[in-house]
Amino acid sequence: xPDENQQPPQAPQPNPERKTLDDRAKMTExxxxxxxxxxVMATAILRLWPDAQFAYGPPVENGFYYDMELxxxxxxxxxxxxEAEMKKEIKANNVFERIVVTREQAIAQAQSGRLGGLxxxxxxxxxxxxxxxxxxPEGEPISYYKNGDxxxxxxxxxxxxxxxxxxxxxxxxxxxxxxxxxxxxxxxRIYGTAFKNKTALDEYFKMLEEAKRRDHRKIGAxxxxxxxxxxxxxxxxxxxLPKGTVLVEELEKLAKETEFAAGYxxxxxxxxxxxxxxxxxxxxxxxxxxxxxxIELDLLRGKPDExxxxxxxxxxxxxxxxxxxxxxxxxxxxxxxxxGDVDLVGNDDEEFQLQKMQTLWEDGTLMAxxxxxxxxxxxxxxxxxxxxELYYLKAMNCPHHHRIFAAEPHSYRDLPxxxxxxxxxxxxxxxGELFGLMRVRSMNMNDAHIYCxxxxxxxxxxxxxxxxxxxxxxxxxxxxQMRFSTSAPEGLGKKYVNEPELWKKTEDMVRRVLIESGxxxxxxxxxxxxxxxxxxxxxxxxxxxxxxxxTNQVDFAVPARFGLQYKDRDNTMKTPLCIHRAPLGTHERFxxxxxxxxxxxxxxxxxxxxxxxxxxxxxxxxxxxxxIAYAKGxxxxxxxxxxxxxxxxxxxxxxxxxxxxxxxxxxxxxxIGGRDMDAGAVSVRLHGKGPQGAKAKGEVVAEIxxxxxxxRA
RNA sequence: GCCAAUGUAGCUCAGUGGUAGAGCAACGGUUUCGUAAACCGUAGGUCGUCGGUUCAAUCCCGACCAUUGGCUCCA
Numbered sequence: 184x185p186d187e188n189q190q191p192p193q194a195p196q197p198n199p200e201r202k203t204l205d206d207r208a209k210m211t212e213x214x215x216x217x218x219x220x221x222x223v224m225a226t227a228i229l230r231l232w233p234d235a236q237f238a239y240g241p242p243v244e245n246g247f248y249y250d251m252e253l254x255x256x257x258x259x260x261x262x263x264x265x266e267a268e269m270k271k272e273i274k275a276n277n278v279f280e281r282i283v284v285t286r287e288q289a290i291a292q293a294q295s296g297r298l299g300g301l302x303x304x305x306x307x308x309x310x311x312x313x314x315x316x317x318x319x320p321e322g323e324p325i326s327y328y329k330n331g332d333x334x335x336x337x338x339x340x341x342x343x344x345x346x347x348x349x350x351x352x353x354x355x356x357x358x359x360x361x362x363x364x365x366x367x368x369x370x371x372r373i374y375g376t377a378f379k380n381k382t383a384l385d386e387y388f389k390m391l392e393e394a395k396r397r398d399h400r401k402i403g404a405x406x407x408x409x410x411x412x413x414x415x416x417x418x419x420x421x422x423x424l425p426k427g428t429v430l431v432e433e434l435e436k437l438a439k440e441t442e443f444a445a446g447y448x449x450x451x452x453x454x455x456x457x458x459x460x461x462x463x464x465x466x467x468x469x470x471x472x473x474x475x476x477x478i479e480l481d482l483l484r485g486k487p488d489e490x491x492x493x494x495x496x497x498x499x500x501x502x503x504x505x506x507x508x509x510x511x512x513x514x515x516x517x518x519x520x521x522x523g524d525v526d527l528v529g530n531d532d533e534e535f536q537l538q539k540m541q542t543l544w545e546d547g548t549l550m551a552x553x554x555x556x557x558x559x560x561x562x563x564x565x566x567x568x569x570x571x572e573l574y575y576l577k578a579m580n581c582p583h584h585h586r587i588f589a590a591e592p593h594s595y596r597d598l599p600x601x602x603x604x605x606x607x608x609x610x611x612x613x614x615g616e617l618f619g620l621m622r623v624r625s626m627n628m629n630d631a632h633i634y635c636x637x638x639x640x641x642x643x644x645x646x647x648x649x650x651x652x653x654x655x656x657x658x659x660x661x662x663x664q665m666r667f668s669t670s671a672p673e674g675l676g677k678k679y680v681n682e683p684e685l686w687k688k689t690e691d692m693v694r695r696v697l698i699e700s701g702x703x704x705x706x707x708x709x710x711x712x713x714x715x716x717x718x719x720x721x722x723x724x725x726x727x728x729x730x731x732x733x734t735n736q737v738d739f740a741v742p743a744r745f746g747l748q749y750k751d752r753d754n755t756m757k758t759p760l761c762i763h764r765a766p767l768g769t770h771e772r773f774x775x776x777x778x779x780x781x782x783x784x785x786x787x788x789x790x791x792x793x794x795x796x797x798x799x800x801x802x803x804x805x806x807x808x809x810x811i812a813y814a815k816g817x818x819x820x821x822x823x824x825x826x827x828x829x830x831x832x833x834x835x836x837x838x839x840x841x842x843x844x845x846x847x848x849x850x851x852x853x854x855i856g857g858r859d860m861d862a863g864a865v866s867v868r869l870h871g872k873g874p875q876g877a878k879a880k881g882e883v884v885a886e887i888x889x890x891x892x893x894x895r896a
Numbered sequence: 897g898c899c900a901a902u903g904u905a906g907c908u909c910a911g912u913g914g915u916a917g918a919g920c921a922a923c924g925g926u927u928u929c930g931u932a933a934a935c936c937g938u939a940g941g942u943c944g945u946c947g948g949u950u951c952a953a954u955c956c957c958g959a960c961c962a963u964u965g966g967c968u969c970c971a
Contacts, residue, residue, distance in 0.1 A: 358967055371899085599948085
């Protein structure tokens with residue numbers, strides 16, 4: 184809801200995401216069309232609702248949007264009206280005229296409401312434009328773009344005339360925060376798309392239709408792969424049905440074979456760990472909100488007397504605490520020369536004061552009030568020991584693996600140590616973020632942690648990348664990109680562990696390996712994990728949609744927090760580096776991706792229904808008995824070789840049985856009639872590819888087994 | 897978590913202020929059929945949940961839950 188009283192922040196921070204003029208000049212023809220279309224949409228909206236205030240209106244991957252504040256709530260029913268006005272503006276073929284102004288002129292016109300408007304709008308200043316003006320660095324030219332009556336603060340570039348916008352359509356309306364700031368005003372955002380011509384626009388919508396057809400939620404339900412039982416299990420926690428479990432286990436098999444060959448060893452860990460685990464790892468308190476709330480294990484449960492004692496002690500501790508705090512205040516007021524420490528002055532952080540008092544007491548500096556502090560420290564410790572224990576569901580596997588490393592002494596000879604596990608993790612994703620299998624709260628990660636020395640790092644990291652490429656090949660992924668996320672100096676000590684040299688060293692190492700092994704990557708600053716640089720792996724499905732499926736991180740910080748060490752050649756203890764890697768990401772997201780990628784038509788090795796034996800003749804017909812026996816023999820032979828085979832000996836007409844199997848997406852159908860039986864043959868039909876003709880039984884069986892073993896596409 | 901839309905049978909969807917309908921799937925039967933549907937029948941629903949208005953609510957109103965599209969987030 185636009186709030187009239189809510190003003191944009193008065194002293195905006197420079198926006199690091201802000202595009203420079205150079206960046207803007209690189210806009211493609213299509214981006215110019217879309218950016219221009221955003222202006223045309225604003226023009227149309229102003230004709231309908233002249234009080235609208237506009238914020239940002241950029242081109243985006245599949246179109247454009249414009250954010251605005253407007254009392255009227257735009258609904259999809261309004262699109263037709265807006266589009267009609269847009270068509271008029273395009274038909275008028277107005278020139279996009281660039282006007283360079285001074286900062287003073289721009290501020291004056293923003294104050295009069297002229298910017299992002301069709302006319303002056305007294306009393307309705309262009310408040311977002313005023314804010315945007317403040318972000319333009321001194322010395323950078325300030326420009327307007329004008330089409331017809333509409334004038335917008337804009338660095339461009341645009342197409343020549345409104346008529347150059349070939350074809351467009353408004354697509355959706357959504358809410359968006361001003362500058363993406365959750366605390367900022369919430370604006371209405373209208374999305375649209377535009378193309379050079381109608382043909383390209385139609386193609387785009389066709390692609391969307393295709394994506395809808397391949398939607399993993401739709402196909403997952405059709406094929407009986409998974410269910411999300413929000414009522415009994417909970418939102419975001421998929422149940423794998425038998426056929427989906429086939430996919431899960433085939434992927435695990437692939438990963439286990441691949442990792443075994445690459446020298447990994449497997450481990451298993453519980454789903455829970457004590458609070459200390461995540462305090463040590465550093466995940467608490469920073470990521471507490473992404474974790475499920477802890478399970479409280481009260482050792483005094485069922486002992487009311489003990490609980491009463493604990494409560495009494497709690498009150499006593501609270502009282503002593505206030506005594507210590509007032510002693511701290513006295514110290515400062517009294518300016519005790521013995522202390523010689525003025526840290527306490529002006530610092531009203533109670534925890535800090537308590538800590539300081541405790542330190543002074545411990546080193547014997549404290550004279551007055553020492554008794555109280557001592558009592559407080561002792562009783563507080565006692566009280567803390569009586570508190571319930573907290574156990575957290577794990578949101579990541581690394582801490583458990585670190586403890587496995589710590590469970591045994593290690594020497595440099597043990598390294599690299601590669602611990603792999605399909606570990607189940609739980610993350611409390613916000614309700615609005617859940618999305619089918621793609622964003623869930625319970626997930627199975629293809630996880631492993633590689634502990635290695637600095638010298639080994641490059642080889643290990645390279646091997647991990649090669650594993651990614653191997654998987655891409657199996658799944659026929661032709662387009663991929665690795666996003667190399669690095670730190671930013673201003674985040675050190677806040678968002679990132681404060682180890683500037685280690686950051687630089689590891690980032691350099693990662694960059695070098697990426698370049699040396701010819702990996703397709705882009706580098707993005709300020710998106711690393713808190714413990715080290717990160718590589719997100721993006722892949723594109725068969726229909727060209729992008730998915731971030733895997734992640735790969737370098738960790739030079741957390742092993743040290745856990746005190747992990749190995750004894751080096753020189754007999755000194757050293758801390759290993761750790762590479763977190765999950766090439767197949769989570770089962771949930773990866774299978775969601777595969778469903779779309781294959782449109783549910785999985786290759787034979789993955790297909791939940793690999794083979795179905797279909798007879799021309801029914802089991803309940805005595806005349807067909809020899810045929811059924813022949814068919815059962817084939818099914819049994821395949822089943823004996825671990826092939827997932829089903830049979831259909833029902834009395835339905837053959838066309839019906841074929842259709843059932845096709846709709847189920849059974850990969851290979853073996854259609855068997857009297858002719859086949861007499862020839863010792865089977866007729867093969869492949870899903871989506873039709874009949875392949877009859878072949879000798881032995882040949883067909885061998886072919887099926889080979890295709891599965893080789894994981895043929 | 898925020899904004900909006902949606903929620904009727906396993907699936908796709910109709911429908912009405914007077915206690916619900918179709919097609920497909922399922923089940924039963926007839927048919928004995930050579931590669932995407934032969935025919936007949938049966939069963940299936942507290943109309944997301946809770947509350948309010950009303951003589952009467954699946955329908956009107958409110959809250960909640962869930963899903964979807966976005967935003968924010970994604971160690």
